[in-house]
Amino acid sequence: MSEDKKMDLTEETARKWLHERGVEIQDIADLVYYLQEKYHPDLQMEECVLNVERVLSKREVQNAILTGIQLDIFAEKGLMEEPLQSIVGSDEGLYGVDEVLAFSIVNVYGSIGFTNYGYIDKMKPGILKDLNDKSSGKCHTFLDDIVGAIAAAASSRLAHRVAHTE
Numbered sequence: 001m002s003e004d005k006k007m008d009l010t011e012e013t014a015r016k017w018l019h020e021r022g023v024e025i026q027d028i029a030d031l032v033y034y035l036q037e038k039y040h041p042d043l044q045m046e047e048c049v050l051n052v053e054r055v056l057s058k059r060e061v062q063n064a065i066l067t068g069i070q071l072d073i074f075a076e077k078g079l080m081e082e083p084l085q086s087i088v089g090s091d092e093g094l095y096g097v098d099e100v101l102a103f104s105i106v107n108v109y110g111s112i113g114f115t116n117y118g119y120i121d122k123m124k125p126g127i128l129k130d131l132n133d134k135s136s137g138k139c140h141t142f143l144d145d146i147v148g149a150i151a152a153a154a155s156s157r158l159a160h161r162v163a164h165t166e
Ligand SMILES: [Mg+2]
Pocket: 091, 098, 099, 140, 141, 142, 143, 144, 145
């Protein structure tokens, strides 16, 4: 496979898997709006969408999405070895590797991302609340952190851009 083809396939698959796991671009843009509206009174939703799109176009972000969702699916199907199956399957609080994977996304647009990520992870607004609903029978141990991280990174990107134009 040529490098170009592989790149397209990676992005295409990352976007497809997000959709299949119940996460739309708009859901993530809503999180960005939630994080940024208090700082930018004129904030437009389309700006939030655009910044999410830019984050999703980064290769390291796509790699984190694919890896995290793949692990969630394995856990959901009971395909992991113990003790990992129980740990990931039950979203054990002290596991922490889901957050470490998400940091590779948060990192992309600098350190404001970490503050945003911590905040949104604590508040769990919108889609994050749905992903954390254990009664769904789905496993989103990795995906909730990934989605929060994409929103945090997109917020940082947006904040940096606004700072530059002001
Ligand atoms: Mg998690």
